Structure formats: structure tokens, C-alpha cells
Amino acid sequence: MRYNLWALYGFPEIWYLPMAEETKRNRWLPRIALIFFALVLIGAGIAPAIGPLLGGSKAPSTPTAGASPDAQKKQLEDQLRGYEAVLQREPENPNALRGVVDAKRGLNDIPGTIAPLEKLVKLNPTMTDYAVLLARTKQYLKDDEGSIQVYRDALKAKPADLQVLGELSQLLVKQDRPEAAIGLLQDTLRDAPKFNQANPGSVDTVAISVLLGRTFANQKRYEESYRVLDTAIKEKPDNFQAYLAKALALKEQGKASDAKPLFEKATSLAPAELKDRIGLLSASPSPAPATAKPEVTKPESAESPETSKAAESQKPGEVKKE
Numbered sequence: 001m002r003y004n005l006w007a008l009y010g011f012p013e014i015w016y017l018p019m020a021e022e023t024k025r026n027r028w029l030p031r032i033a034l035i036f037f038a039l040v041l042i043g044a045g046i047a048p049a050i051g052p053l054l055g056g057s058k059a060p061s062t063p064t065a066g067a068s069p070d071a072q073k074k075q076l077e078d079q080l081r082g083y084e085a086v087l088q089r090e091p092e093n094p095n096a097l098r099g100v101v102d103a104k105r106g107l108n109d110i111p112g113t114i115a116p117l118e119k120l121v122k123l124n125p126t127m128t129d130y131a132v133l134l135a136r137t138k139q140y141l142k143d144d145e146g147s148i149q150v151y152r153d154a155l156k157a158k159p160a161d162l163q164v165l166g167e168l169s170q171l172l173v174k175q176d177r178p179e180a181a182i183g184l185l186q187d188t189l190r191d192a193p194k195f196n197q198a199n200p201g202s203v204d205t206v207a208i209s210v211l212l213g214r215t216f217a218n219q220k221r222y223e224e225s226y227r228v229l230d231t232a233i234k235e236k237p238d239n240f241q242a243y244l245a246k247a248l249a250l251k252e253q254g255k256a257s258d259a260k261p262l263f264e265k266a267t268s269l270a271p272a273e274l275k276d277r278i279g280l281l282s283a284s285p286s287p288a289p290a291t292a293k294p295e296v297t298k299p300e301s302a303e304s305p306e307t308s309k310a311a312e313s314q315k316p317g318e319v320k321k322e
Contacts (some may be wrong), residue, residue: 076106092123113137121150125157128164135167144175160188160195160203166211178219185212206232210241217249225249240269244278256286 067075083099090096097116104112117134124130131154139147151168155161165188172181185208192203209232216225226249232242247262263282267275 073107076103079103080107092119094120094123110137111141114141121154125154128154128158128161132163132167139171144171147171160192160208162204162207165208169211169215173215173218178215181215182212182219185215206236206239206241209235210245213242213245213249217245217252222249222253238269240266243269248281251282251286254286 080100080103083096083103086093086096087100097120100116101113101120104110104116114134114137117130117137120130121134131150135147135150135154138144138150148168148171151164151171154164155168158164165185169181169184172178172184188203189205189208189212192205192208195203209228213225213229213232216222216228226246229242229246229249232239233246236242243262244266247259247266250256250259250262260282263278267278267282270278
């Protein structure tokens with residue numbers, strides 16, 4: 001199953017090799033297997049559709065293959081009753097909670113998955129896969145503020161988690177709240193020494209800087225983007241993420257000749273699975289330089305309320321399969 005990560009920052013999708021399996025406890029959640037740089041550079045747009053996280057599950061609630069739609073529905077309904085009976089005796093049984101989520105998903109009762117997911121998040125506050133699944137479900141149901149709150153709560157339990165930071169910052173940008181996204185990332189970088197002192201190596205400052213640099217570039221604040229990315233390159237000169245991020249920003253700005261050596265450097269340092277993809281990005285036509293628009297001075301009394309946009313997303317059953 002493939003998840004179409006349309007790039008929020010203006011770049012095409014990218015796929016990466018599946019990560020190694022984690023513990024048996026985590027296998028129910030088929031993770032989106034991407035290196036973080038791919039998430040924030042090329043495939044940065046995390047759509048709120050929940051199908052990719054639920055649709056690939058091998059949970060026991062999967063209906064019998066080849067059965068008629070009515071038979072599949074009955075099987076799911078029977079399984080749902082069974083899981084709910086278990087929960088009456090054991091309200092915190094994780095297998096039953098996951099079974100309810102799978103069964104309700106199979107019955108297309110997406111709102112019905114919220115309560116068991118919330119319980120799973122409460123029982124596993126540092127297991128961010130559950131939080132991401134809950135947040136994406138809320139976003140699919142057009143509850144963006146609820147989704148944002150889930151992400152913020154997850155960061156309280158596990159500060160500087162890259163997946164949560166990436167998804168939350170991207171959701172804020174999609175809501176036309178780039179300053180909130182930038183502030184989130186800057187605050188995390190500011191607090192990184194404290195987090196790393198308490199738990200050495202827990203915060204990947206280069207990856208967060210790359211995400212911040214791409215967010216600046218998305219807002220056409222290129223000089224700020226370059227400063228952040230240059231710092232990341234100095235901090236970790238053998239990491240291809242910042243080279244690629246700066247190359248993409250330069251190309252966006254119409255500076256293809258300046259971007260070329262950085263693309264080459266990123267390619268030389270990148271994993272073999274990504275070298276061809278980076279080469280395609282380097283060879284693709286450069287966008288036309290944006291024409292500067294005159295600034296419009298607003299009265300001091302004018303307010304600029306943040307308007308939340310409902311996320312356009314596909315239904316879980318519409319996820320592209322291979």
C-alpha cells in the first residue's frame with residue numbers, strides 16, 4: 001500500500017525502504033516508513049487521511065477474503081461485539097481497543113474510532129504512533145484544532161519527537177499559520193540542550209533545523225532559511241539533509257547554478273536508495289523566479305485572525321494500493 005505524500009512545500013512525493021520492525025506491541029501500526037529528511041524536504045505534506053495507518057493492518061478484524069460485502073460486514077460486526085465484550089471486563093485491554101478501531105474502520109465508522117484511540121493514547125503517552133493516528137483521524141474528520149491539541153499533548157509526553165514536530169508544523173502551515181510553525185521549531189531548538197542534557201542524543205537538532213529551513217523557504221524567507229541550514233551543515237557536515245534542503249531552496253529561488261554543487265554533495269552522502277531521486281530533483285526544471293509583490297500597509301487597528309482551513313483528504317478506502 002502506498003501513501004501519496006503530496007509535498008506541502010512544493011516537491012513531489014518520495015518513498016523509502018520500510019524501517020526494521022519494532023516490538024510486537026508496535027506491529028499493529030504499519031508506520032509510514034520514511035527517513036525524516038524525506039518527510040520534511042520532498043514528501044513533506046502529510047495528508048490527514050487515516051487509511052495508510054489503518055488500511056494496512058493485519059489485525060484479526062480483517063474480513064475473510066472473497067466473502068460477499070454482507071458477509072464481511074456481519075463478520076466485522078461480530079468481531080466488534082466480541083471486542084466490546086472484552087472491554088466490558090477489561091476496559092484497558094490494548095488488543096481489544098485496537099480490535100475495536102480496526103473493526104470500526106472496516107465498517108467505515110471513522111468517528112467511532114476516536115474513543116478507543118484516545119484511550120490507547122492515554123495508556124501509552126510516549127508511544128507517538130497512537131497519537132499521530134488519533135491526530136490524523138481528527139484531521140480527517142475536520143477537527144484541526146483537536147488534531148493540533150493531540151500533537152501538543154504528545155510533545156509534552158515526548159518533547160522534540162521528530163514525527164510529531166513534522167506533522168504539527170506542517171498542519172500549522174496548511175492552516176496559514178506559518179509563524180506558529182516557525183515558533184514551534186525555534187522553541188524546540190532553543191530547548192534542545194536541556195533535553196539532550198536530560199537524555200543525551202534525544203533531540204536531532206540537524207533534522208529540526210532542516211524542517212525549520214524548509215518552513216522559512218516555503219514562506220520565501222530565503223536568507224533566514226540559508227542561515228539555519230548553513231548552521232546545520234557546520235554542525236553535521238556529513239549529513240545530506242541540510243545540503244539537500246539548501247539546494248532545493250536555491251532552486252526555488254531560481255539559483256540553479258548555485259544549487260547544483262549542493263545537490264551533488266547531497267547525492268554523494270545520501271543512502272543508495274535515494275540517490276536517483278535526488279538526481280531527478282536536481283535535473284527537473286527550475287521554477288520561474290517569483291515577482292516581488294508590493295507590500296500593502298494595513299492600519300494598525302486591523303486584525304489578522306488565523307483562519308483554519310479544513311484539510312482536503314481522501315477517504316480511508318480510497319488509498320492507492322499497489
